[in-house]
Amino acid sequence: MSRDPLVEVENLEKHYPITEGLLKKQVGTVRAVDGVSFDIGRGETVGLVGESGCGKSTAATSMLRLEEPTGGTVRFDGEDITEYDDAALKRFRRRAQMIFQDPSSSFDPRMSIGESVAEPLRIHGLNDRTRRRAVVEDLLERVGLSASDADRYPHEFSGGQKQRVAVARALSVNPDFILADEPVSALDVSIQADVLSLLDDVQSEFGLSFLLISHDMGVVRQVCDRVNVMYLGEIVESGPTEEVFGNPQHPYTKALLSSIPRPDPRKRGRGIELTGDVPDPSNPPDGCRFHTRCPAVIPPEGLAVAQETWRSLLDLRSRAARGDLDPGALADAADEPSPTPALVREAFDLPDPLPDGEAEATLAAALETAADGDVAAAGERLVEAFPTPCARQAPERRRVSPDHEATCHLHDPDLAPDHGDAYGIGVAEND
Ligand SMILES: Nc1ncnc2c1ncn2[C@@H]1O[C@H](COP(=O)(O)OP(=O)(O)OP(=O)(O)O)[C@@H](O)[C@H]1O
Numbered sequence: 502m503s504r505d506p507l508v509e510v511e512n513l514e515k516h517y518p519i520t521e522g523l524l525k526k527q528v529g530t531v532r533a534v535d536g537v538s539f540d541i542g543r544g545e546t547v548g549l550v551g552e553s554g555c556g557k558s559t560a561a562t563s564m565l566r567l568e569e570p571t572g573g574t575v576r577f578d579g580e581d582i583t584e585y586d587d588a589a590l591k592r593f594r595r596r597a598q599m600i601f602q603d604p605s606s607s608f609d610p611r612m613s614i615g616e617s618v619a620e621p622l623r624i625h626g627l628n629d630r631t632r633r634r635a636v637v638e639d640l641l642e643r644v645g646l647s648a649s650d651a652d653r654y655p656h657e658f659s660g661g662q663k664q665r666v667a668v669a670r671a672l673s674v675n676p677d678f679i680l681a682d683e684p685v686s687a688l689d690v691s692i693q694a695d696v697l698s699l700l701d702d703v704q705s706e707f708g709l710s711f712l713l714i715s716h717d718m719g720v721v722r723q724v725c726d727r728v729n730v731m732y733l734g735e736i737v738e739s740g741p742t743e744e745v746f747g748n749p750q751h752p753y754t755k756a757l758l759s760s761i762p763r764p765d766p767r768k769r770g771r772g773i774e775l776t777g778d779v780p781d782p783s784n785p786p787d788g789c790r791f792h793t794r795c796p797a798v799i800p801p802e803g804l805a806v807a808q809e810t811w812r813s814l815l816d817l818r819s820r821a822a823r824g825d826l827d828p829g830a831l832a833d834a835a836d837e838p839s840p841t842p843a844l845v846r847e848a849f850d851l852p853d854p855l856p857d858g859e860a861e862a863t864l865a866a867a868l869e870t871a872a873d874g875d876v877a878a879a880g881e882r883l884v885e886a887f888p889t890p891c892a893r894q895a896p897e898r899r900r901v902s903p904d905h906e907a908t909c910h911l912h913d914p915d916l917a918p919d920h921g922d923a924y925g926i927g928v929a930e931n932d
Contacts, residue, residue, distance in 0.1 A: 505542060506542055506543075507578055507710045508678060508712070510537060510540065511576070512572060513534055513570055514532075514535060515570050516532050516533070533556045533559040534734050535785075537560055537731070537736050538573075543708070545727065546711040546713060547712050548727070548742070549728075550715055551730060554779045555734070556734045557682070557731055566590060566593075577593060578677070595676065597680065598671035600667050601684075605687075614652075614654065615637045618673055619637050621673050637669075637673070640669040644672075645699060660687060661696055664684060676709065679710075683714055683716070684696065718760075728742050728745050728746075730745070733779060734785070737751045737791065737908045748901075751791075753775075787893070788892040789895060796812055797911060798891045805856060814887055817851065824880065827840070831844055831848035832848055846868070851864070863883070894910075899912045
């Protein structure tokens with residue numbers, strides 16, 4: 502394996518316009534992929550992992566130009582494919598194949614498996630039927646099926662077998678690169694490992710470069726040499742799989758890792774719960790995009806409350822700033838006409854009083870203001886009294902070790918001199 506990149510993705514962007522009315526006036530932008538950079542070495546398997554909706558599939562289709570990126574470059578074997586004309590694109594498509602999530606919809610039910618596997622060969626000019634058949638039979642055997650399966654039809658195969666056929670079809674044109682988008686998530690858990698190990702075998706046997714897209718850290722761990730963690734259109738951490746799993750540096754990565762079930766219950770640590778949905782990519786949060794859900798947001802200097810209480814204060818801060826402290830929304834059975842201080846403290850799990858006297862005075866005053874009906878003013882007061890760099894400025898991508906990078910303020914020694922250590926994150930200088 503070499504790190505000489507076959508694929509270099511730089512600042513890739515895919516923004517979708519949001520339009521309204523008959524004239525399709527643009528009223529906003531979905532920033533599905535928002536400046537993503539990574540590369541894939543020759544013979545390397547790289548993972549792109551993140552929750553549903555973070556932009557993984559859009560990154561995949563844009564980097565293969567199945568849809569046009571709105572910005573950035575993708576270099577393949579040294580050439581910028583975003584500049585390719587149709588003929589060059591067709592040649593590129595032969596070298597870069599894709600495997601999709603749902604094997605059931607990947608095949609035409611009226612075509613035999615042999616015809617489906619042979620289709621890319623036919624499109625790319627292998628007209629000799631006998632030779633096509635020989636290639637297909639060989640490929641089916643290589644992916645663990647038998648040559649005679651060529652005459653059977655998709656409905657005769659299980660999901661796992663169909664995914665094997667999809668691998669055979671991708672291999673038929675002898676590609677250099679395969680992009681697999683959630684290749685096992687539609688399959689029964691019991692056969693996921695078999696298909697992953699097939700991908701692993703095929704990758705080493707054919708010396709392919711591989712990009713594996715998955716929401717599941719466990720899947721990525723099984724086959725990837727390197728991993729990129731994606732959140733809301735951006736990559737927040739990247740590095741060798743062993744390092745990212747052994748020494749995760751971004752709170753989001755930590756949260757994803759803690760959601761992997763561990764077989765040994767004695768080793769089960771305290772899971773980091775990721776609450777709330779991924780925010781809307783048409784209106785991403787200011788500052789660090791993860792700050793609205795991050796369990797490790799940097800607190801204001803001198804604030805003497807537990808990290809969980811600080812997280813609760815932040816949740817209250819943003820809800821109030823949005824004017825969203827309706828008693829009914831705070832508690833199902835609330836019959837209060839206004840968000841009373843007690844109701845708000847209970848809904849946000851805030852102790853009464855806070856252990857920090859100054860913070861308590863600010864909170865109590867803000868809660869009174871909200872109870873009197875001016876929720877927005879309460880929000881403003883909280884925003885002013887409890888500032889954090891995480892909500893104010895976007896973090897830089899910083900190097901943690903030669904090949905491991907993370908994009909988090911906890912690595913900025915000016916912003917988080919001690920907090921990174923407190924959260925188990927080594928603070929590193931960017932060099
Ligand atoms: N054609 C489109 N027009 C507008 N928004 C889109 C379009 N396609 C995707 N999006 C939005 O872009 C964001 C990223 O979607 P994408 O499918 O790439 O995420 P994902 O991480 O692959 O999630 P999943 O695994 O659920 O597919 C989502 O908010 C989605 O709603």
